[in-house]
Amino acid sequence: xxxxxxxxxxxxxxxxxxxxxxxxxxxxxxxxxxxxxxxxxxxxxxxxxxxxxxxxxxxxxxxxxxxxxxxxxxxxxxxxxxxxxxxxxxxxxxxxxxxxxxxxxxxxxxxxxxxxxxxxxxxxxxxxxxxxxxxxxxxxxxxxxxxxxxxxxxxxxxxxxxxxxxxxxxxxxxxxxx
Ligand SMILES: CC(C)(COP(=O)(O)OP(=O)(O)OC[C@H]1O[C@@H](n2cnc3c(N)ncnc32)[C@H](O)[C@@H]1OP(=O)(O)O)[C@@H](O)C(=O)NCCC(=O)NCCS
Numbered sequence: 001x002x003x004x005x006x007x008x009x010x011x012x013x014x015x016x017x018x019x020x021x022x023x024x025x026x027x028x029x030x031x032x033x034x035x036x037x038x039x040x041x042x043x044x045x046x047x048x049x050x051x052x053x054x055x056x057x058x059x060x061x062x063x064x065x066x067x068x069x070x071x072x073x074x075x076x077x078x079x080x081x082x083x084x085x086x087x088x089x090x091x092x093x094x095x096x097x098x099x100x101x102x103x104x105x106x107x108x109x110x111x112x113x114x115x116x117x118x119x120x121x122x123x124x125x126x127x128x129x130x131x132x133x134x135x136x137x138x139x140x141x142x143x144x145x146x147x148x149x150x151x152x153x154x155x156x157x158x159x160x161x162x163x164x165x166x167x168x169x170x171x172x173x174x175x176x177x178x
Contacts, residue, residue: 011136012136012137012138012139013138014138014139014140014141015059015138015139015140015141016140016141016142016143017089017090017140017141017142017143017144017147018089018143019058019059020055020056020058020059020089020090021055021087021088021089021090022051022054022055022058022087022088022089023051023085023086023087023088024047024050024051024054024085024086024088025083025084025085025086026047026083026084026086027081027082027083027084027109028043028078028079028080028081028082028083028084029080030080032080033080037080038077038078038079039077039078039079039080039082039084041072041074044074044078044084044104044118044119045069045072045121047084047086047104048069048072048086048088048102048104048119048121048123049066049069049123050086051086051087051088051102052066052088052100052102052121052123052125053066053125054088055088055089055090055100056090056098056100056123056125056127059090059093059098059137059138059140060098060125060127060135060137060138061138062127062128062129062135063127063128064098064125064126064127064128065125065126065128066123066124066125067097067124067125067126068123068124068161069121069122069123069124070121070122070123070157070161071120071121071122071157072119072120072121073119073120073121074118074119075117075118075119075120076106076116076117076118076119077118078106078118079106081108081109081110082106082107082108082109083106083107083108083109083115084104084105084106084118085104085105085106085107085115086102086103086104086105087102087103087104087105088100088101088102088103089101089147089150090140091122091140091147091150091151091153091154092140092150092151092154092155092158093137093138093139093140094137094158095134095136095137096126096127096134096135096136096137097124097125097126097127097134097137098124098125098127098137098140099122099123099124099154099157099158100122100123100124100125101120101121101122101150101154102120102121102122102123103117103119103120104117104118104119104120104121105117105118106118122154122157124161
């Protein structure tokens with residue numbers, strides 16, 4: 001991956017991935033549970049959206065809204081008393097949108113055992129101006145081998161998202177109304 005490619009295509013100067021990367025930590029309490037007594041998936045999704053939104057706002061230096069959330073995976077149940085850490089970073093940037101990757105880790109609040117990964121997701125945020133219209137975002141500069149891998153994988157997801165959307169649109173347009 002050529003860093004020049006990320007800084008030359010836009011008017012805005014590129015920003016390294018590390019500049020907006022963040023971790024949101026939250027302790028799970030009884031109010032976060034589902035009917036089974038483990039933590040409700042929606043609670044984790046909200047934390048993922050919150051962390052990703054902070055990253056998108058920091059990278060784009062202004063308001064950004066969630067356009068999509070996909071591949072949300074829950075690997076292990078999260079329990080009351082778990083300290084949940086949501087690690088988020090910009091994986092890829094388009095003209096006005098950003099893909100943010102989140103990894104969700106959980107550890108017992110009162111034990112010194114290592115945190116385990118309990119989930120992950122990819123969110124697309126669109127940066128918006130004061131009228132709610134998409135605005136340009138700075139290119140991202142992936143600095144590490146991991147950042148560069150994530151950038152390339154995000155491009156694959158982007159291609160698939162657009163192709164899927166286009167194919168469904170075309171199919172619907174070709175069908176006669178009920
Ligand atoms: C997201 C939103 C700003 C897109 O507006 P739009 O008029 O469709 O604008 P565009 O088609 O130019 O899309 C803007 C960017 O978002 C991307 N995008 C839009 N919808 C997307 C989707 N469903 N999945 C992935 N990317 C998407 C576009 O590819 C484009 O990216 P690019 O400029 O980097 O190529 C608009 O749909 C919106 O305001 N949605 C509501 C967002 C919100 O309120 N979220 C909180 C949930 S309550």
